[in-house]
Amino acid sequence: MGYIADRETANVADILDRPVWSSLTSCQAGFALGCGRARRFMPEAGPFAASRDDSPDSIADLERLISAQGGEATLMQAGDTPDLPGLPIVETAPAVQMVAGPQLQPGLSDCAFRLTGTDAPEMQLLAALVEPGPFEPLTHLLGRFWGIRRSGQLIAMAGERFRQPGFTEISAVSVHPEYRGQCLGSTLVRHTAAHIVARGDIPYLHVLADNTIAMRIYECLGFRIRTDMTVTWLSAMADADRTEVSSSASGKIYTVEGT
Secondary structure, eight states: OOOGGGSOHHHHHHHHSSHHHHHHTTTTGGGEEOOTTEEEEOTTTOOEEEESSSSHHHHHHHHHHHHHTTSOEEEEEESOOOOOTTSOEEEEEEEEEEEEOTTOOOOOOTTOEEEOGGGHHHHHHHHHHHOOSOOOTTGGGSSOEEEEEETTEEEEEEEEEEEETTEEEEEEEEEOGGGTTSSHHHHHHHHHHHHHHHTTOEEEEEEETTOHHHHHHHHHHTEEEEEEEEEEEEOOSOHHHHHHHHHHHSTTTTOOOOO
């Protein structure tokens, strides 16, 4: 099994320090808007945007790209977020990037099933209830998603978001509040990881730094902190609207809900 220790360190940093940029210029280029030194996901797939680097030219391209799409976006990268003078920051939060290590024990689950476009409305409802992070109408197309049903109701899900050569991010880990404490989130993380590993990729994920409970759970599953990240929410909306965005932006983003 190929873990991060087997990969060239420089290549890992090039790919994972800027996961949005590396995704949109490789495996997920079909979801990208922009050119030159900046890219963003089409808004229907996700709010994330990134520049190639923090040079003035790259930041200028990124600011123009975000402004052209209404001035709202989420940035996530290793280190500090660069200053974008023309775009107000709603909130900035420290996060960590965790990558599967040799302790990872992926495992397929008989109760997990592949989610498809037919399930998309239920996926959005569950995401709206649990708030695991951004989940837009086309987010389910970014990768493979898996769910668990009880009495016909979708009660838990997890899947793939950012994808680069050799790496796939696990995201949207969600468990309905009435079914927490049954290890459903952990089960789906292990199930998703098993499929990622089977195709030769390394699973990784992101967690807000203050979510120590989620980090402990992921560590028990075999993930290890690779580097510190910064998540920044940008919005050019009026102040009143930005307050509403800020109140929900960080929420329970990037967590294992009710494992």
